[in-house]
Amino acid sequence: MSDALARPARASRPRGVSHAKESFAAYVFLLPALCFFSVFVVYPMLRGMYLSFFKLAGRRMTFVGLKNYVDLANDPVFWRSLGNTLLLVVGNVPIVIVFSLFVAATIFRKRPFTRSLLRGVFYLPAVSSVVSITVVWSWIYHPRYGVLNYLISRAGAEPVAWLGDPRFALAAVLVVMTTLSVGQPIILYVASLGNSPESYVEAAEIDGASPWQRFRHIVWPLLMPTTLYIVIITTINSFQVFAIIQLLTSGGPAYATTTLMYQIYERAFQIGDFGQSSALGVILAVIIVAISVVQYRYFKSDVEY
Amino acid sequence: MSRRTRVLAAALVLCLAAGMAPLFGQSKPVEITWWNYPNFTTLDGELGKYEKELVAAFNKKYPNIKVNVEMISFNGGPEKVTVALTSNSGPDLIFDYPGRITEYARQGYMAKLDDMFKPADLKDLNPTILEACKLDGKIVQYPFNVANFMMAVNKTMFEEAGLANLLPLNKPDRLWTTDEFTKALKAIQAKRPDAVPVIVYAKSNQGDQGTRIMAINLFGGEYMNADMSSYMQNKGGTVEFMKWLQNGVKEGWIAKGGEAMTSGDAIDSFLQGKAAFTIIYSNVLRNTNKDKKTVKFEEAFLPWPTPAGQKPRLDSFIGTIGVFDNGNKDKIAASKLLVDFIVNDPVWGTKNLASTGGFSARLSAKSPYADPEATFASTMVKYTGRYYNTVKGFVKMRTLWFPELQRVMLGMATGQEAMDSFVTKANATLKE
Numbered sequence: 001m002s003d004a005l006a007r008p009a010r011a012s013r014p015r016g017v018s019h020a021k022e023s024f025a026a027y028v029f030l031l032p033a034l035c036f037f038s039v040f041v042v043y044p045m046l047r048g049m050y051l052s053f054f055k056l057a058g059r060r061m062t063f064v065g066l067k068n069y070v071d072l073a074n075d076p077v078f079w080r081s082l083g084n085t086l087l088l089v090v091g092n093v094p095i096v097i098v099f100s101l102f103v104a105a106t107i108f109r110k111r112p113f114t115r116s117l118l119r120g121v122f123y124l125p126a127v128s129s130v131v132s133i134t135v136v137w138s139w140i141y142h143p144r145y146g147v148l149n150y151l152i153s154r155a156g157a158e159p160v161a162w163l164g165d166p167r168f169a170l171a172a173v174l175v176v177m178t179t180l181s182v183g184q185p186i187i188l189y190v191a192s193l194g195n196s197p198e199s200y201v202e203a204a205e206i207d208g209a210s211p212w213q214r215f216r217h218i219v220w221p222l223l224m225p226t227t228l229y230i231v232i233i234t235t236i237n238s239f240q241v242f243a244i245i246q247l248l249t250s251g252g253p254a255y256a257t258t259t260l261m262y263q264i265y266e267r268a269f270q271i272g273d274f275g276q277s278s279a280l281g282v283i284l285a286v287i288i289v290a291i292s293v294v295q296y297r298y299f300k301s302d303v304e305y
Numbered sequence: 306m307s308r309r310t311r312v313l314a315a316a317l318v319l320c321l322a323a324g325m326a327p328l329f330g331q332s333k334p335v336e337i338t339w340w341n342y343p344n345f346t347t348l349d350g351e352l353g354k355y356e357k358e359l360v361a362a363f364n365k366k367y368p369n370i371k372v373n374v375e376m377i378s379f380n381g382g383p384e385k386v387t388v389a390l391t392s393n394s395g396p397d398l399i400f401d402y403p404g405r406i407t408e409y410a411r412q413g414y415m416a417k418l419d420d421m422f423k424p425a426d427l428k429d430l431n432p433t434i435l436e437a438c439k440l441d442g443k444i445v446q447y448p449f450n451v452a453n454f455m456m457a458v459n460k461t462m463f464e465e466a467g468l469a470n471l472l473p474l475n476k477p478d479r480l481w482t483t484d485e486f487t488k489a490l491k492a493i494q495a496k497r498p499d500a501v502p503v504i505v506y507a508k509s510n511q512g513d514q515g516t517r518i519m520a521i522n523l524f525g526g527e528y529m530n531a532d533m534s535s536y537m538q539n540k541g542g543t544v545e546f547m548k549w550l551q552n553g554v555k556e557g558w559i560a561k562g563g564e565a566m567t568s569g570d571a572i573d574s575f576l577q578g579k580a581a582f583t584i585i586y587s588n589v590l591r592n593t594n595k596d597k598k599t600v601k602f603e604e605a606f607l608p609w610p611t612p613a614g615q616k617p618r619l620d621s622f623i624g625t626i627g628v629f630d631n632g633n634k635d636k637i638a639a640s641k642l643l644v645d646f647i648v649n650d651p652v653w654g655t656k657n658l659a660s661t662g663g664f665s666a667r668l669s670a671k672s673p674y675a676d677p678e679a680t681f682a683s684t685m686v687k688y689t690g691r692y693y694n695t696v697k698g699f700v701k702m703r704t705l706w707f708p709e710l711q712r713v714m715l716g717m718a719t720g721q722e723a724m725d726s727f728v729t730k731a732n733a734t735l736k737e
Contacts, residue, residue: 058390058412143562144501164565166715250509253564253711269384270510271701272412274391 045285052279056272068279077255078263078280084170085259089238089291091174092181096234097227100182104189119187126183134247137176138163141248163249166256173257176244181237185230192226193219228299232292239288260284335639336371340386340396342379344624345660346592352376355660362653363646370639380511380569390414390629398628398640400647403437403446404694406627410445411697416630416637418444421645429667437623437692446625449648450589450663453619453685454515456609457586459578461602463489466496472605478685479607480617483523486610487549490558493581501560503582504571505550507710510703512568515585516710518620518690520546522609528693536702536731539724542612547713547720554714564711578602587622588674588682592662606682618690624663698734705730 052069055062072078107118125133140147141162149159162172196219204214242261245251251258251266260280268277341356348354353376360372375396377385383405389395390409399406409415422444427435430448438446463469471489473481490502505516517538521528526542529535537543553559560566560580568585575583578600586606608617626647628640647657658665659673664683672683693699709727712718718726 056391058409058414060413143565144560161562161565164562164715166717169565249565252508252708253715254708254717265384266704269387270704272387272391272408273701 048278048281050278051275052282054275056274058272064275068276069283071276072279072283077258080255081251081258081260081263084255084257085239085241085261087170088174088177088241088259089235092177092238093231093234095174095178096181096185097230099178100185100230101189101223103182103186104193107186108190108193115190119190122186123183125180130180130243131247133180134176134244138248141172164253166253169249169253169256173241173244173248176248177238177241180244181234185234188226188230189223192223196222224299228296231295231299235291235295236288239284333635334369334371335635336373337397337636337639337643338373338375339640339643340375340377340382340399342377342382342401343593344400344589345657346662347596350596359647359653359657362650363643366646367639367642370642372643393631395629395631397631397636398626398644400449400624400626402694403623403625403692404699406446406625407437407440407695408700409627409629410440414629415440415445416628416640418447418628418641418644421447421641429669431666431668431686433621433689433692434623434666437621437695438625440695446627447644447648448623448625448666450624450658450661451666451686452587452589452622452663452682453689454518454585454587454590454622455619455682455685456607457575457583457591457604458607459575459581459602460605462497462500462578462581463493464603466493468492468496473607474605478688479605479681481607481610482613483549483610484613486523487553487558490553490582491556494558497581500578501574501580502558503584504560504566504574504580505553505563505584505710505714506566506568506571507564507707507714508567508570510707512571512585513703513706514620514694515568517706518618519584519609522611522617523549525612525615528691529696533693533696534735536728536735538731539721539728544720544724547723551713551716551720555716564714573597575604576600582607587662588664588679589622589624589662591678592660604678606678606685608685608688617688619685619688621689621692622663623666623692624661696735698731698737701734701737702731705734 053063053065055064055067103118103122107115110118139145143149143159143161143164146162148162153159160168162168200218200222201214204218209217240261241259242265245257245259245262246265249257251262261284264277264280264284267273267280339356339360341353343352345355345359348358353374356374356376360374363372364370386395386399386405386409390412395414406415431451434448434451435444438444438448458472460469460472460474463472468489471485471492473479473485493500494502505519506512507516517528520526520538520543524542524545526544526546527537527540529537550559554561554563563571571580572583572585572590572594574580575586576594576598591604608619611617626644628637628644630637646653648654650657655673658670662679664670664672664686672680674680674683696702705727709718709723713720713723
């Protein structure tokens, strides 16, 4: 396939224009984006790695080698935040995939007006302020005046401190995360379903395939590129969850909802320990890259472009 | 006078003029940036409007100093300052408190302000307050307003419930015991089940000084040892307090769910008439939160209850203004002039003080308030306890306190276990 793409490009090159010149022109066009990428992504990343080997106290920087990493390895709060982060990722990603696929498949068959309306409704959280939505959720979860406790008390249950009880706090955060994560996947799945050739499904239907067989063997493989994108993006976003934690629980109660991202914030901006915070950032980046590579390899075998 | 003497005299005058120019003439235009928390009462509901008027008045006196005012919030503001300082984009002055400004000074960010004080000024300052403004013997922030943190009660709620006799409002200095306080909590719980007696909050480090001071007062505990080299919460009174707290949450005379509430939530509940007591209040907080009072009721300050025969120890709020050393002498000099104007201007100094709700840090100054509660609050300065907010690692210690308090409130640890864990980690911050 790559040859097929390359050939017309060579054929369309004007006579007398060398390959090197064409490459140079391409790089010049890429330069603005490359500059932004270098300044706002590559440099901060390298600087973060560099800082992770230092102890910072105001304007003073002291080289401490791997001490920040060793301290983290001996810190129970770090391990707790890593465990919580992984739980949120493992909980959020499958729920987002299943829920958004279910919603997309349901609304895809509706009339265009209804479909557009529902797409808008589900996408609304993605374009709304995370802070506003989280504040609304904090009132829903309020132990004394919250709607949720009002509803369960109508059913005869005792009020629950949703964000104050370690048994429920992480699950309560997960629910908010999920509502904020499903908007874009629903839009992508609806678009992807619209682009899938109907004829394949119709042929299978004529051949007597059941609805499950049609979904499993035809629709699901056709949706695989979209699924790969959603899985990777949702995983990265779940690893980087911060605003919800900061606003709902501040990592509590008793570190029950603290995450790697929240710890990065707390150590850098509340305590001023930028060195250890950078070390945490490096660890988080390594974990995300490793998991994304695994996901890409696993799902890539099924992706056909 | 010989020619040589005249030349020498002229040179001397020129040198003096050059040296003092930053303090008097300000002939060279200077631009400074002032980051301010909402310390002053908002005018017409517009945040920063008071500060603009203050700067306009300052500019009548010093037209060549342009002051950019940027309002920052208590929630997120300290983080913004930390980032700005680290990236060399910080302000020139800030109105904050010694807990943070001393930490900035320790990291080398603050200018020394000793030259702003004459010997008479130093004598006129409360020694505890002056000491809180120093680092290694040098003054790194200018003290402006003070107010002791206390408790407050919804007096109307107790009167309507026929329980006003349980409050110490007619006793000298309103002093009372922990047993009396507990009795009042249980009584209001029984009479007003729709309200909460009191909220002990522990969601974050916001307002955490309230829970720490409460913990040492009720059963006679200590923050730190005499030379402030070690925390003491795992001994005696504070551990007793934790047992009392666990029991109160279990029996409902302390609100359930406090581990997920902030001091802001607790004050809001009090001002909405939903909580009988607030464990953190001061004349400054009363002033800055007055717009949140949605229900009409009479409130009264109360000192911390103590075991019988002991005196309360109140935590002091000290408002100070710090000047950042950004490497520009003109900016530092201009910032000092603004600090002096805010605190000492004959007209605006008093006006500014009244706008904060605090009292002057100077011993000779009179209270700018006439209402009885503010007058009572001003008389309670004599119960001010030790000021420990400037110890090394104070900021980090604050992030360790509330998770342990949460563990106690949730029954995940005994008071002793939680306080042992806190003291071990907090002592490490003193050595970092």
